Each structure stands twice: as structure tokens, then as C-alpha cells.
Amino acid sequence: MKSRFEEFHPLVSFIFFVLALSLFILMIHPVFLLLGLIFILMINITYRSVEQLRQWAAFMIISSLFIFLLNPLFNERGRHVLFMFHQHRITAESLIYGGMSALSLVIIMAMFVSYNKIMTPNKLLYLFSKILPQFAVLLMLTLRFIPLMKRRLDEISSIQLSKGISVLHGALNKRVKTGLLYVQVLLTYSLEEAIQTADSMKARGYGTRVRSSYEYFKFKKRDGLALVYLLLLYLLILWGRFNGFGHLTVYPIMESWQLGTGDIRIMLFYCLFLGFPLLIELGGYIRWHILN
Amino acid sequence: MAYIELKNVSFSYPEANQPAIHNLSLQVEKGQFIVLFGASGSGKSTLLRLLKKEIMPHGELSGEILLDGVSIENQTVNTGFVFQDPENQVVADNVLHEMVFGLENIGLSTNEMRSRVAEMVHYFDAENLLNRDTHELSGGMKQQINLASVLLMQPDILLLDEPTAQLDPVSAREFLNMLVHLNEEFGMTIILAEHRLEEIFLLADSIVLMDKGEVKVQGETRQVLENLWKNPPFNKYVPSIPSLYLSLGGKEKLPLSVKEGRSWTQTVEIAKKDRTRLTEITEELLNAQNIYFQYQKDDGYILKELNLSIRKGDFYALLGGNGSGKSTLLKLLAGVLKPERGKLIFKGKQLKAWKNKNLAAEIGYLPQNPKLFFIQDTVEKEIQDTTEQWGLKNEHEVAPLLEKLGINHLRHNNPYDLSGGELQKAALACLLLRKPEILLLDEPTKGLDPLSKDNLADILCKLNCEGVSILMSTHDVEFAARYASKCGMMFQGSITSESEPDAFFSGNFFYTTMVQRLFRSRPDEQIVTLEEAVELCRLRR
Numbered sequence: 001m002k003s004r005f006e007e008f009h010p011l012v013s014f015i016f017f018v019l020a021l022s023l024f025i026l027m028i029h030p031v032f033l034l035l036g037l038i039f040i041l042m043i044n045i046t047y048r049s050v051e052q053l054r055q056w057a058a059f060m061i062i063s064s065l066f067i068f069l070l071n072p073l074f075n076e077r078g079r080h081v082l083f084m085f086h087q088h089r090i091t092a093e094s095l096i097y098g099g100m101s102a103l104s105l106v107i108i109m110a111m112f113v114s115y116n117k118i119m120t121p122n123k124l125l126y127l128f129s130k131i132l133p134q135f136a137v138l139l140m141l142t143l144r145f146i147p148l149m150k151r152r153l154d155e156i157s158s159i160q161l162s163k164g165i166s167v168l169h170g171a172l173n174k175r176v177k178t179g180l181l182y183v184q185v186l187l188t189y190s191l192e193e194a195i196q197t198a199d200s201m202k203a204r205g206y207g208t209r210v211r212s213s214y215e216y217f218k219f220k221k222r223d224g225l226a227l228v229y230l231l232l233l234y235l236l237i238l239w240g241r242f243n244g245f246g247h248l249t250v251y252p253i254m255e256s257w258q259l260g261t262g263d264i265r266i267m268l269f270y271c272l273f274l275g276f277p278l279l280i281e282l283g284g285y286i287r288w289h290i291l292n
Numbered sequence: 293m294a295y296i297e298l299k300n301v302s303f304s305y306p307e308a309n310q311p312a313i314h315n316l317s318l319q320v321e322k323g324q325f326i327v328l329f330g331a332s333g334s335g336k337s338t339l340l341r342l343l344k345k346e347i348m349p350h351g352e353l354s355g356e357i358l359l360d361g362v363s364i365e366n367q368t369v370n371t372g373f374v375f376q377d378p379e380n381q382v383v384a385d386n387v388l389h390e391m392v393f394g395l396e397n398i399g400l401s402t403n404e405m406r407s408r409v410a411e412m413v414h415y416f417d418a419e420n421l422l423n424r425d426t427h428e429l430s431g432g433m434k435q436q437i438n439l440a441s442v443l444l445m446q447p448d449i450l451l452l453d454e455p456t457a458q459l460d461p462v463s464a465r466e467f468l469n470m471l472v473h474l475n476e477e478f479g480m481t482i483i484l485a486e487h488r489l490e491e492i493f494l495l496a497d498s499i500v501l502m503d504k505g506e507v508k509v510q511g512e513t514r515q516v517l518e519n520l521w522k523n524p525p526f527n528k529y530v531p532s533i534p535s536l537y538l539s540l541g542g543k544e545k546l547p548l549s550v551k552e553g554r555s556w557t558q559t560v561e562i563a564k565k566d567r568t569r570l571t572e573i574t575e576e577l578l579n580a581q582n583i584y585f586q587y588q589k590d591d592g593y594i595l596k597e598l599n600l601s602i603r604k605g606d607f608y609a610l611l612g613g614n615g616s617g618k619s620t621l622l623k624l625l626a627g628v629l630k631p632e633r634g635k636l637i638f639k640g641k642q643l644k645a646w647k648n649k650n651l652a653a654e655i656g657y658l659p660q661n662p663k664l665f666f667i668q669d670t671v672e673k674e675i676q677d678t679t680e681q682w683g684l685k686n687e688h689e690v691a692p693l694l695e696k697l698g699i700n701h702l703r704h705n706n707p708y709d710l711s712g713g714e715l716q717k718a719a720l721a722c723l724l725l726r727k728p729e730i731l732l733l734d735e736p737t738k739g740l741d742p743l744s745k746d747n748l749a750d751i752l753c754k755l756n757c758e759g760v761s762i763l764m765s766t767h768d769v770e771f772a773a774r775y776a777s778k779c780g781m782m783f784q785g786s787i788t789s790e791s792e793p794d795a796f797f798s799g800n801f802f803y804t805t806m807v808q809r810l811f812r813s814r815p816d817e818q819i820v821t822l823e824e825a826v827e828l829c830r831l832r833r
Contacts, residue, residue, distance in 0.1 A: 122386060144385040147427065152664075158628040159659045160667060163722075164652030164681065181667050189663055192708055193380045200381035200438075202346045203373040204394035204445065214392040215402040 003047060004284040005277040009223035010123035012230070017115045019234050020274060024107050026241055029248040030096075030257055032270060033103045039274040040110045046281055049117040053110060060109045064102035071098030077251050097250045122216065129213040136213065137206075141197075149190060156182050156189075226276070233273040240266035293361055294319035295481060296343065296449070301355035303338060303505075312338040312351075314505040320498075323479040325472070327492055329529060330502035331741045332711045336485040339502070340451045343483070344371045359449070372447030376454040376739070378434035382426045387418070387437055390426055394445045408444050416440050416470075430615040432463025439470065450474065452484045457739040460613045460767045462802050468492060487741050490531045490770065490806050493517070494548050501526065514546045528742040532770065532806045532822040539826045553810045561830045562814070574604040577730055577761055578625060583634035585617075585624060594620045598634070598786040602730065602763055607756045609772035609793075610765040611803055612782030618765035619660055621782070622732045625763070626657035639729075653682065656728035660735050662719040666707040671699070671718045674707070678722045690725070697721055697751060713744035720751070731755070733764035737771050749775050773797055773805045774821045794818045 005013065024036055044053050071094050078093025121143050129136035160166065160182065167179045201207075240246055245262040249255045259267065272279075298318045304311040312335045320326055328336045341347050342357060345367050357364040359371075375381045384390040391412070395405045413419055416436060426434065435455055442450070452471070456464035472495050474480045486492050493499060499516050501508040508526070509516050520526045521538045530538065533553045534546050540560070547553040578601070585595040594617045602608055610618050623629045624636065627643050636643035643651070659665055668674040675690060694700040697717040707715060716736060723731065736752075737745055745768075753775060756762055765782075766772055772779055773793050780790040781803065789796065797804040797820045798812075804820075811819045819825050 122389075125389075140384050140389060144383070144426070147385075151427070155659075155661070156664050158623060159657070159664050161628045161648065162623075162626045162652060162655070162657035162659075163665070163678075164649045165667070166648065169648065185664065185667055188708065192663075193377075196375060196377060196380035197383060199347045200373075200375055201383055201393075201397075203344060203375075204383075204442065205346070205397040206393075208346075208397065209399045211396050212399045212401065212405075213396055214388075214405050216388070 004280050006047070006118055008226060008280075009217050009219050010119065010127050011219070012223050012226045013118050013123070014127055015227060016230055016276060017111065017119065019230060020111060021108060023234075023237065023270065023273070024104050024111070027237075027246045027270065028100050028104060029246055029263075030100060030103075031259060032246055032267065033100060033107065035267070035271060036107045036274060037103065037110070039271070039278070040107050040114070043277055044110060044114045046278060047114050047117050049114050052117065053113050056109060056113055060106050063109075064106045067105060068095075068098045068102040071095075071101065079253070093250050093254050096248075096254070100248070100250075126213075126216050133211045133213060137211070145190075149186065152189065153182065153186050156185055226280075230273065230276060233269050236269045237266055237273065240269070246270065295322035295324075295360060296320040296483075297356075297358040298342075299356040299358070301342065301353070301357060303342060303349075303351055303353050305349065305351045308351075310505070312505050313342070315355075316505065316507055318500065318507060318510070320481065320483065322481055323475070324481055324497045325475045325495060326483045327489075327496040327499045328483065328485040328502055329487070329489060329499065329741075330508070331743055332713060332739075334502040335505040336502055337453050338505075340373070340453050340483065340485055343449070343451055344373050347373065369449060370445065370447045371449045371451060372442035372445060374435070374439055374442055374450070374452040374455045376457050378431045378438065378458055381438050382434060385425055385427070387424050387426055387429070388422050390437055391422075391441050391444060394441055398445065408446075412440050412444050430463070430613075432459045432467065432614050435459060435463070435467060436470070439467070443474070447480070449481045449483070452482070452486075454485055454487060454739065456486065456488055458614075461769055463614060464488060464767075465491065465802070468495065471495070487739065489529060489742075493531055501529065513548065517546060517548075525743060528746065532825075533810055535822055536807065536810075536825050536829070540829055540831050542831065550806065550809045554813055557810055557814070557829075559831070562811075562819070563828045563830070576601055577604050577606075577639060578602040578763075579635075579637040580621075580625065581635045581637070583621075583624065583631045583636065585620060585629065585631050593785055595624070595631075596785040600780070600787055602761055604729075604761055605756070605759060605777075606761050606763070607752070607775060607777040608761075608763045609776035609779045610763065610782055610787075611767070611769065611772060611779060612765075616782040617785045618782050619734050622657065622734050622763070622765060626655055626732050627651045628657070653726050654729050655732060656723035656726065656730070657732045658716070658719055658723060658734060658736060660738065662715045663707060665719040665722070669706055670704055671707060671710075671721075672703045674718075674722055675703075675725065678725050682726050684725060686725070690721075693721055693724060698747065712739045713741075713748070716740075716748070717751075724755070728760070730761040730763065733762065735765055735767065737766050737768040745771060769797070769803055770805050770821075773808070774823070794820050 027033070027036070044050055072090050073088070075094040075097070076089045076091065078091030080092035081089050082092055082095070083090055125136055125140055125143070128139055157167065165178055167175050167182070237246070240262065243262070245260070246266040248257055296319070298316055301313055301316045302311050303313040316339070328339065330336060338349060341349050342353070342364070343359070345364055359367055359369045362368065382390055383393050391409055392405050395408065413422060418437070418440065421429065421433065421437070426437070429437065439455070456467050459467060468491060471482055471484065475482050484492070493513050496513060498511060499513050500510045501516065501520065509519050517530050517534050518538070520530055533550065534548060537547055537553070537556065542556070547556050580598055580600040583595050583598040584593055586593045598621065610621070612618055620629065624631055627646065627648065630644065638646065638651070638654070666674050668677050678684070679687060691700065694703065697720065699714055699717045699721065702710060702714055702718065707718065710718060736748060740748065749771065752762060776793055778790065779793050779796040780787045789799070795818065797808045798818045807822050807825050808820045811825070819828060
């Protein structure tokens with residue numbers, strides 16, 4: 001069954017993800033980041049993308065560890081020196097800053113997992129075709145071509161394997177040479193075949209007139225309301241952010257991490273914003289059970 | 293004034309020695325269904341392309357092409373074009389995108405697109421396909437989507453360039469039936485180039501044989517066929533039912549369909565055939581036991597519980613629909629894919645215990661798409677590469693082999709410049725140099741005209757006599773019936789039935805030859821091929 005959030009107009013989902021991305025970059029504060037992480041995980045669970053998340057987990061952990069460790073190594077700023085490492089000051093500030101950047105990165109990556117699940121290529125294409133129709137055609141061709149090239153390459157290597165030629169056996173220089181030959185075959189073949197695709201495009205009137213685009217999605221009233229809700233909250237959070245709330249200053253002097261009243265108010269907006277898909281699903285769930 | 297009129301048209305491609313179309317004149321009335329046939333390279337595709345301004349090939353054109361009285365350069369008649377390859381003419385990744393692609397190009401409003409798509413999808417009964425990815429579809433489905441996408445643009449003329457060349461018999465029949473409907477119900481003018489002639493001749497108003505860029509014979513089907521019969525080698529184009537009638541010296545109205553043929557066979561005497569066959573049981577060469585295979589974990593099994601045994605000297609033809617797993621099976625047997633479960637045994641030893649190189653020496657695999665077989669840029673270099681790789685000392689055998697296959701003059705050509713049949717022979721030459729024990733051929737008859745098909749059959753039969761075992765997948769029922777020693781039917785990932793051609797084809801309804809359909813009403817007779825029928829039948833006096 002499709003969830004309610006997925007049934008929103010692609011513009012709503014797209015705006016949500018873009019704005020959420022900017023929030024994860026702007027609101028660098030341990031409490032905000034932790035909340036963000038929880039929300040993103042819950043969104044991933046709701047939209048059944050935990051499996052994909054698990055596939056990415058190793059990469060996410062390694063790259064965030066990398067950032068967490070590299071920041072203190074290259075950054076000596078800060079007052080609280082924890083210890084010296086080869087005449088290099090390791091400060092508490094740089095550790096905390098590194099930790100927050102790492103967390104922000106994890107959240108962003110986790111967000112892209114659910115983004116991929118919800119923003120199907122079809123939706124993205126639709127959004128682009130409104131602004132840049134020519135680019136949309138290019139995107140559509142690319143979307144088909146990348147998996148197609150992959151399938152062709154598999155085909156080539158299996159056919160060559162049947163001839164006893166393989167990139168997996170033999171001396172390294174020979175393997176590299178074979179690999180290059182594969183790519184050469186792939187490219188010549190794909191170019192040849194693309195001529196036919198081009199003919200088929202021309203035969204269907206491509207490039208004769210100004211293109212229109214098929215509207216796969218209708219912009220409904222509730223899409224408008226959702227957009228207003230998201231933008232309003234976002235502006236409030238942004239206003240708070242520029243007044244110094246929801247952000248932990250680390251350099252040159254580290255603030256206390258505790259939240260003031262202003263911070264808490266912004267945090268509330270922050271939660272309402274990120275929780276939007278969850279609220280929508282919850283609303284749908286309640287309505288379903290009351291109606292039945 | 294004819295609807296489509298070509299007057300003394302000649303066309304030559306740049307740097308070509310001979311014109312592709314030579315002084316050709318042709319008239320087509322509105323609402324006619326025309327079938328073009330002839331050897332590959334006879335100019336069918338060029339002729340079709342000349343009728344559509346947007347994809348007209350570059351080259352030198354003389355003469356006059358008129359559509360609805362207007363010259364082709366300032367043409368406004370809406371022409372639709374369906375190409376041969378189902379895969380390459382697809383533009384989008386998703387079926388709905390593909391369908392509306394043309395409509396978007398001509399700038400229709402969404403509302404109009406919606407109503408046209410709704411109607412067409414309903415007509416094609418493709419509602420469940422709309423949200424699928426195009427690459428998941430079988431060849432037959434893809435070709436139907438391509439047709440739908442062209443029809444959405446509401447053409448007055450429909451041009452089709454061998455649209456069913458890659459389809460299985462059932463899908464091809466479905467596709468052709470759809471064309472007949474379009475022609476009859478909407479009066480659409482259709483020009484179809486086709487190799488698969490058995491069924492198509494029935495449907496056409498007029499048929500046109502092309503040879504070396506010229507119209508050889510043209511006219512009403514029966515007249516043309518009788519004419520062809522007297523002019524070898526063009527008698528190869530005559531389908532089996534009229535062929536049978538003509539070889540028995542029938543003088544009345546030429547039967548074309550099974551229905552017409554059946555009433556005529558009542559007047560035929562059939563001699564009993566001696567069916568005791570000497571079959572010596574030879575040793576087993578290749579054996580598959582309880583094979584399971586899937587490409588991706590959750591995709592479902594492509595092959596399951598599959599058992600197959602090939603004996604030395606077999607000529608085994610594997611039939612079955614598009615996507616039934618034939619190609620996958622051949623790849624497994626060639627050792628390029630590994631089964632998930634089950635055993636593959638080649639010459640008494642498990643396939644996975646063989647070294648890749650030794651296996652490649654024994655098993656020759658000809659892929660469905662021979663273009664990808666060539667890794668070098670000329671045929672000559674590819675052959676050299678093969679001899680070097682295998683340390684072959686038999687260079688003196690190369691020239692006779694190429695001569696035998698009839699491709700010696702193409703040695704220095706780029707594989708991409710060869711026609712489908714030539715390409716196949718070139719790949720076959722490379723395979724034969726390593727002297728394999730068994731050949732695995734993936735649809736070798738695909739897109740071949742009757743003459744090249746006979747030529748291929750000769751080569752394969754000779755090899756078979758020399759002791760090479762052959763396993764081929766094919767959609768060509770007539771070919772399998774005539775040459776194979778054993779036939780198997782793939783369905784849902786396993787071989788559901790298997791026997792000698794006579795018994796195999798007399799049990800089937802779709803996957804059977806025209807001759808067998810003709811004699812189906814006489815259940816005591818197992819006549820499957822034309823040769824057999826010609827041998828056994830005598831007209832009653």
C-alpha cells in the first residue's frame with residue numbers, strides 16, 4: 001500500500017527533503033542533531049527503507065568516523081586541550097565539532113535513503129520537465145541508459161567468457177587490456193544502437209515542435225496546505241537560527257550546550273517540521289480507524 | 293491517383309557502389325495492406341525509410357515520391373514507423389513515459405494525452421503494464437508498446453520494418469493480428485517488411501518481392517506465388533501450404549490458409565510412411581540435473597527443476613516463448629553462469645570442475661547478439677586473435693572455412709558493417725576454428741531471410757554429420773521441424789515436453805508447422821515437414 005506522504009505532489013516531497021537537508025546543515029547542535037537522527041530513522045522505518053539503510057550502514061559509519069577523527073587532527077583551535085599528540089594539540093572543541101559534523105553527515109545520508117524511496121525517478125523527472133523540458137528528456141534517456149549499459153557490459157563479459165577471455169584470470173596487464181577492449185566494445189555497440197534510438201525518437205516527432213509534458217500528478221488543495229505548513233515552519237526556524245538559537249557555537253569560545261527558552265521554541269518548530277511525514281501517516285491511521 | 297506513389301525512384305547511399313533502390317515504381321492505394329519481402333539487403337528497409345521524411349537516409353535520391361499527391365519533402369501526412377529491434381526503439385525507462393513520448397513531442401495538452409492514452413491502453417489491454425519499467429517487458433510486449441506508442445500519434449500510414457523478427461510464434465501472431473485489425477477496422481494503410489511469411493501472406497492485399505533494389509514481382513498474393521514458384525531461387529519464399537499444392541501439381545485455386553488447404557487435402561492420397569527409425573543410443577555429452585537459477589535473489593526463478601540431456605550427435609532445438617529461459621539455459625550450459633542448485637555434467641565431469649579455458653575449447657557458444665561476440669574491429673583480426681589465443685596451428689584451414697561459409701570476401705570488414713546472417717557466420721567461423729564438440733546457438737535463425745536460412749541449415753547439418761552436437765534455441769518452428777533430431781519445449785523455467793520432431797509437433801497447437809496443421813484433421817498421419825508431405829502425398833486421379 002502506498003503511504004499518504006508518497007501520494008503528495010512531488011513538489012511537496014521535494015521541498016520537504018531540500019529544506020530538511022538545509023536544516024541538518026544549519027542546525028549544528030547536539031540536541032537538534034540527535035532529534036534529527038531520531039526523526040530520520042523513524043521516517044526510514046515508516047517508509048520501509050530500513051533494508052536499504054542497512055546496506056549503506058557500513059559506508060555511513062566509516063565516513064562519519066573518518067570525519068570525527070580527522071577534524072581534531074587538522075584543527076587545533078579551542079581552549080580545552082585534552083592531550084598532546086606528536087606536538088599537536090587535541091582539543092575538546094575540535095572533538096565536539098568533529099562529532100557534530102559526523103552526526104550531521106550520517107543524518108544527511110540516512111535522509112537520502114528515504115529520499116530515494118519516496119522521490120522515484122518518475123517524480124523527479126516530472127519536476128524537471130516543468131522547468132527544463134529538454135533536460136528532462138536527457139535525464140529520461142540517462143535513466144534508461146545507465147542500467148542498460150550495465151546489462152550490456154554483463155552480456156559482453158559473459159560472451160567473452162564463453163570464448164575463454166576474461167578479466168578475472170591471467171596476468172594483470174593482460175586483464176587491463178581485456179577490460180579496455182570490453183569498454184571499447186560497449187561504447188561502439190552502444191553508439192551503434194543509439195542511432196536506432198535516435199531514429200525512433202525522430203520518427204515520433206522529436207524536435208519538430210515545442211515539447212509539452214504529460215502531467216502525471218495533479219496539484220491538489222492539500223498539497224498547497226502542506227507547502228504552506230512546511231514553508232511557515234521553515235521560515236520560523238530560519239528566523240530563530242539567525243538570532244542565534246538552535247546552534248552550538250564552538251569556536252572561538254564554546255557555549256554551554258543547554259537550551260534556553262528561545263532554543264526550545266525553535267526546537268518545537270524543528271520537530272513539527274521534520275515530523276511532518278509522520279504526522280501525516282498518523283493522521284491517516286487515526287482517520288482510517290475512526291471511520292471503520 | 294494512388295495514395296502512395298513512387299515514380300522511377302533510385303537511391304544510393306554515400307560511397308556505395310550500387311544503388312540501394314534502383315528505378316523503382318510502386319503504387320499503393322489508401323487502406324491497403326502491403327507486404328514487402330525479399331533477401332536482406334534487397335532494399336526493403338531503405339524503401340520504407342524513404343517514405344518517412346524524418347528518418348529518410350542520407351544519400352542521392354532521384355525520381356518522385358508522392359504521398360497523397362504531395363511530394364515527400366513538404367509532407368504533412370502522418371506516418372508511423374515501427375522498427376525491427378524491440379529494445380532499441382524504446383526511449384523511456386517507464387511504459388507510460390514511453391507511450392506519451394511522441395505526444396509530448398507534438399506538444400499536445402495533458403488532457404488530450406490522457407484521453408488518447410486511456411483509449412489506447414484499453415485497446416491493447418495493457419493497463420497492468422503502465423507503471424512497469426520497460427526493460428522488464430518481454431520482446432513481444434515491448435513491440436506492442438512500441439506499436440501503441442506510434443498509434444497514439446494517430447498515423448494515416450503505418451510502416452513496419454520486420455517488427456516480428458525477434459518475437460516468438462505466439463507473440464508474432466498476436467502482433468500481426470493486431471495489424472490486421474487496424475487495417476480492417478480503421479482503414480489504416482500498412483506497409484510491412486517481413487521475413488516470416490507463412491502467416492503474413494494471408495493478410496496482405498498485395499505482396500511485393502524486392503530484389504537488388506528493384507520490385508521483382510508485385511500483385512495479388514496468389515498470382516505472385518504462382519509466379520515465384522516458376523522462378524527459382526524465389527520459390528523458397530512460397531510458404532509451405534501453397535508449396536505443397538504446387539509441387540503436387542495442383543491446378544485449381546491456390547490454397548493459402550490452413551482452412552483452404554484442409555478441404556483440398558481431403559482429395560489427396562497419403563502413402564503410409566515407414567516410421568521405424570534407426571536410432572543408436574550414443575554416449576551422453578551434456579547433462580543438466582534439477583537446475584535452479586535466478587538472476588537476483590527476489591526476482592523468482594528463471595529456471596527451476598530443469599533436466600536436459602544432450603547425446604553425442606544430437607541436433608536439439610529448444611522452443612518456447614520470449615522470456616521462458618532459453619537464453620539463460622544456454623549460458624548456464626556454456627559455463628558463463630553458475631546454477632544456484634543442481635548439477636551440470638559435461639563429458640562425465642561436473643561443469644564447474646572444468647577450467648574455463650578447456651571448457652571454452654569444447655563448447656562453442658553463439659550468442660543471440662553476435663555483435664558482442666567481436667572484440668576486434670575486423671573479422672580478420674578477430675580470427676587472428678582466436679588462433680593466437682588458442683595457439684592454433686591450422687591457419688591453412690581459415691580460408692577454406694570462410695569459403696565454405698561464404699564470407700571470405702568480408703574478411704577485412706568491420707563486424708558492424710555485416711548483415712545479420714553474415715555476422716552470424718563470421719562468429720561461427722571463429723567458433724569452428726577451435727573445433728568444439730558441441731555448439732550452443734542462441735536463436736541463430738533470427739532475422740534471416742529464407743535463402744540465408746537454408747544456407748545456415750546446410751552448414752549446421754554438415755557440421756552435425758561431422759559429429760558436432762548442436763543445441764539451439766529458436767522461434768522458427770519450420771526450421772526446427774525440418775532439421776532438428778530432437779525438440780524440447782521450455783515453459784516456466786523447465787523443459788516441459790521433449791521428443792522427436794514428428795511426435796513433438798503433432799501434439800502442439802501453436803508451436804507447430806503449417807503442414808502439420810494442415811494434416812491435423814487426419815489423426816493417423818504424423819506429417820510435419822513439407823518434404824515429408826511432398827514425398828507421401830499424391831493427388832487422386
